[in-house]
Amino acid sequence: MAALTSLAGVTATQGAGSEVAAQAPTASAQTWDLQWMDELKAQHKQVFDLGAVDLAADPRPLRFPRNYLDPFHDLYGLDFPEIRTIVGISGPAFPINASDRLWEKYALGERSKIIDPATMKPAIRNVFMDDKALGVKSLQARGTIFWQCNVALSNIAQQLATPRQLPVTEVRADLLAGLNPGVRLVPSHVLAMGLVQERGVTYVKI
Numbered sequence: 674m675a676a677l678t679s680l681a682g683v684t685a686t687q688g689a690g691s692e693v694a695a696q697a698p699t700a701s702a703q704t705w706d707l708q709w710m711d712e713l714k715a716q717h718k719q720v721f722d723l724g725a726v727d728l729a730a731d732p733r734p735l736r737f738p739r740n741y742l743d744p745f746h747d748l749y750g751l752d753f754p755e756i757r758t759i760v761g762i763s764g765p766a767f768p769i770n771a772s773d774r775l776w777e778k779y780a781l782g783e784r785s786k787i788i789d790p791a792t793m794k795p796a797i798r799n800v801f802m803d804d805k806a807l808g809v810k811s812l813q814a815r816g817t818i819f820w821q822c823n824v825a826l827s828n829i830a831q832q833l834a835t836p837r838q839l840p841v842t843e844v845r846a847d848l849l850a851g852l853n854p855g856v857r858l859v860p861s862h863v864l865a866m867g868l869v870q871e872r873g874v875t876y877v878k879i
C-alpha cells in the first residue's frame with residue numbers, strides 16, 4: 674500500500690488557490706491519500722459505478738444505493754458502519770458532486786439537459802442534494818462515500834473553459850473548490866474501482 678500513497682485521493686476541502694495542473698497531476702506533482710479505502714471493514718459493502726450514467730435520462734440514479742441500504746436496515750437491522758456504500762462518479766455524472774454555485778456559474782443543468790422539477794427549467798442548483806430519501810446529503814448521513822475522478826475533472830474543466838475563453842487551470846481549481854463537502858478526489862475512476870474491489874467491495878454498474 675505504501676507504493677500507492679502517491680497515487681491516492683485528496684478530499685474536496687482544497688481551496689481554490691491550490692496549484693492544480695490542467696491535466697491530471699502526476700505522482701510527483703501531487704500527493705494522494707487513500708487511507709479511507711483501508712477503513713472499509715464492513716462485511717457488507719458495495720460500490721455503485723455512476724461513471725457513464727445519463728442524468729437527463731435517469732434523474733433518480735441515487736435510488737440504487739438507497740435500495741441497497743434500506744433492505745439491510747429493514748431485514749437485518751444493519752446500518753452504517755456495518756453497511757458501507759460508495760458512489761463512484763466520473764464524467765457525465767459530475768453534476769452530482771458539484772455545488773449549487775458551480776451549477777449556476779457553469780450552467781450545468783443546461784449543459785446536461787437536467788430540468789429542475791421545481792421550476793421546469795434547466796436546473797441552476799444541484800437537484801440531487803436535498804431529497805430526503807434519494808439525496809446526496811441523506812446518503813452521506815448513512816455513511817455513503819462519494820468520489821470524483823480526477824481525470825474526468827480535468828476533462829470537464831477543459832470543456833467548460835474553452836467556450837468561455839478562460840484558463841483551464843483556473844476553471845479546474847474552481848471546480849475542485851466547488852465540489853460538495855466530503856467528496857473524495859481519486860486519481861482515476863477505473864483505478865479506484867479496482868482498489869476498492871481488491872478490498873472486498875462488491876460492484877454494481879449503473
